[in-house]
Structure formats: structure tokens, C-alpha cells
Amino acid sequence: MQIKKKQVNGCLNCNSKVFIFEKDILGKKYPTKCRRCGTKNRRIVNYCPYCNSKKYFPWGNKVRDFYSAECSKCHLVYIKNPLSTEAQNLYYKNYATNVHQKRNIKVKQRSIMYKQELNYLKSVVENFNNIKNVLDVGCGGGFFLDLFKKYNKKTYGVEVSEDSYLIAKKKHKMYYGNFDDNLNLKKKFDLIIMRGVVEHVENPKKYIFNAQKILKKEGYIFISATPDLNCVSAKIFKERWTQHRPESHILHLSENHIDSLFLNKKFTKVGSHSFYLKTPYENFEKDINEIVLEIKRQRKGIKSKSISPAFFGNMITLIYKKR
Numbered sequence: 001m002q003i004k005k006k007q008v009n010g011c012l013n014c015n016s017k018v019f020i021f022e023k024d025i026l027g028k029k030y031p032t033k034c035r036r037c038g039t040k041n042r043r044i045v046n047y048c049p050y051c052n053s054k055k056y057f058p059w060g061n062k063v064r065d066f067y068s069a070e071c072s073k074c075h076l077v078y079i080k081n082p083l084s085t086e087a088q089n090l091y092y093k094n095y096a097t098n099v100h101q102k103r104n105i106k107v108k109q110r111s112i113m114y115k116q117e118l119n120y121l122k123s124v125v126e127n128f129n130n131i132k133n134v135l136d137v138g139c140g141g142g143f144f145l146d147l148f149k150k151y152n153k154k155t156y157g158v159e160v161s162e163d164s165y166l167i168a169k170k171k172h173k174m175y176y177g178n179f180d181d182n183l184n185l186k187k188k189f190d191l192i193i194m195r196g197v198v199e200h201v202e203n204p205k206k207y208i209f210n211a212q213k214i215l216k217k218e219g220y221i222f223i224s225a226t227p228d229l230n231c232v233s234a235k236i237f238k239e240r241w242t243q244h245r246p247e248s249h250i251l252h253l254s255e256n257h258i259d260s261l262f263l264n265k266k267f268t269k270v271g272s273h274s275f276y277l278k279t280p281y282e283n284f285e286k287d288i289n290e291i292v293l294e295i296k297r298q299r300k301g302i303k304s305k306s307i308s309p310a311f312f313g314n315m316i317t318l319i320y321k322k323r
């Protein structure tokens with residue numbers, strides 16, 4: 001079985017839209033199982049993936065029968081009934097073909113972003129030449145890593161999506177799988193990249209702590225192209241925020257969530273930037289206008305299907321240095 005779309009609307013096996021509901025730990029019901037064929041398409045998340053609290057309140061409206069919750073304690077937003085592990089594996093199996101590399105324009109826009117982000121990184125780190133090896137966690141087809149190879153860095157990648165892994169393997173030293181304890185990396189790195197990763201994983205803290213462990217002293221962790229929950233678009237548009245994609249973005253962190261995993265440890269934050277102006281996604285006047293229109297609609301109680309524009313703060317880039 002393969003998934004051909006980037007959005008999953010209904011049962012992965014028989015396409016039926018009718019789900020059986022299951023209770024979460026607080027007794028609230030969420031759709032999980034296909035009524036027609038019994039396939040378990042969704043799982044229930046009972047505890048906040050960041051702070052483990054079971055208390056939450058609803059966040060935004062449901063999207064394709066995915067419900068979102070805001071943790072009452074730490075205010076992380078997470079999907080209450082994300083794709084089941086099996087469904088998620090199917091979803092990522094052909095991620096490169098079906099989602100990531102599907103549209104030419106997106107690929108071009110992203111390659112511009114790679115250059116901008118690399119330039120930013122070079123402007124922040126003390127001596128880019130001292131970086132000998134680079135690990136990109138969730139490297140996709142290894143396209144961001146390609147740039148580092150041009151600077152004669154030794155390039156390593158971790159990837160869980162099979163087709164992406166096979167593309168990257170032709171160019172970089174690759175590890176196949178999730179970035180967890182089973183992945184036996186017997187190496188330390190000068191730079192670890194997580195570009196568009198932490199919002200995809202069940203346990204973002206574990207990913208970050210694992211990276212911290214295998215980072216050399218004076219090395220850098222570069223977390224980039226990650227949605228920031230604490231941005232204007234998320235506040236106004238909620239589930240119509242362009243970064244709210246429940247199949248893949250199973251949680252939304254804010255910059256504070258990420259900071260607090262670093263700052264009480266042996267790390268210094270050396271960079272924080274939100275790419276928007278001069279990116280291929282920017283259309284400043286139009287974007288402002290769309291936001292103003294949405295606020296007006298909400299004031300008047302008019303329902304809207306508009307998706308948020310690209311804007312300041314939608315995505316963040318953070319750089320931490322190990323002391």
C-alpha cells in the first residue's frame with residue numbers, strides 16, 4: 001500500500017470517511033478506527049509530548065478529522081489523534097515523491113532557502129572552517145547537505161523516509177531510521193542540523209537531547225525551518241495557519257519550548273532569526289492585506305477558508321553552541 005496524496009482524508013485502506021471514535025484518558029472522544037474495514041488509522045495522544053500533562057483545551061477547529069489540543073500547562077499544541085504508527089510509516093515511505101520533491105516550484109523555493117540559511121549560519125558561527133563534519137537529522141534527499149559538501153565538510157545524514165534516504169545515500173554517509181536510541185552513531189559532530197524536523201516527531205525533546213549528546217564541545221546545533229507557534233499567523237488563523245498540516249506536523253513548539261531545552265545546560269544561544277523578507281515566499285503588501293482581511297472577517301463573525309500567508313515569525317531558525 002502506498003499513499004499518493006500529501007493529505008489523508010479518510011481511511012488509508014478503504015478510503016471510507018466514517019471512523020469509530022475512541023476515548024482519551026479524560027474520556028473525550030476522537031475518531032481513530034475505520035468503521036468499514038477496521039483499520040486503525042489514528043492513535044490517541046493522552047499526554048503532552050513536551051511536559052507530559054494530560055490537561056488540555058481544544059485549539060482551533062478540526063482539519064480532515066484531526067483534532068488539535070493546547071496543553072494547559074506548557075501551551076504546546078499537538079494533534080490529539082495523529083496518524084497511527086503504521087499509517088505514518090506508509091505516509092513517509094514515499095515522502096520525497098509524493099510531498100517533498102513533488103512540485104518543482106517548491107523545490108526551487110527551498111533551494112533558495114538553503115542558501116539563505118547557510119549564509120546566516122556562516123555569519124553566526126565563529127569559524128566556519130573549523131567545522132569538519134556535519135550531521136543533518138531528517139536530511140530528506142540530502143539537498144541542504146550538498147551545500148556543505150561543496151565546502152569540503154564530511155557530510156552525514158539520518159532519514160526515515162525510504163525514497164529520500166536512497167537519494168541522499170548516493171551523496172552522503174547515511175543512517176536509515178528515526179533519530180532515537182536504536183540509531184547507533186558512534187561519532188561526534190561539529191554541527192548538527194535539524195531542518196523542519198522537531199514538529200514531525202512524537203518526542204521532540206528526545207531528538208534534541210540526542211543531538212546534544214553527540215555534539216562536540218564548541219559545536220553547534222542548527223534548528224531551522226521549524227514553525228513557531230508563537231507567531232502572528234498561528235494566533236490569528238489557528239488551524240488555517242499555513243504550517244498546520246496534521247499528517248506531518250504533529251505538534252507545534254514555540255521558540256521558548258526549544259530554548260528551555262538548551263539554556264539550563266552547557267549551551268549558549270548564538271542565533272535566532274525568522275526568515276521572511278527577501279524569501280521566495282514573501283509578498284509583503286499582499287500578506288499584510290490578507291491578515292487584515294482575516295481580522296475583519298473574524299470581527300464580523302464571517303467564516304473563512306483562507307490559509308494564512310507567509311509572514312514574519314511563521315518559521316524560526318535557532319543556533320545553539322555547546323560550551
Ligand SMILES: [Zn+2]
Nearest residue numbers: 011014034037
Ligand atoms: Zn477502511
Ligand SMILES: [Zn+2]
Nearest residue numbers: 048051071074
Ligand atoms: Zn505541555
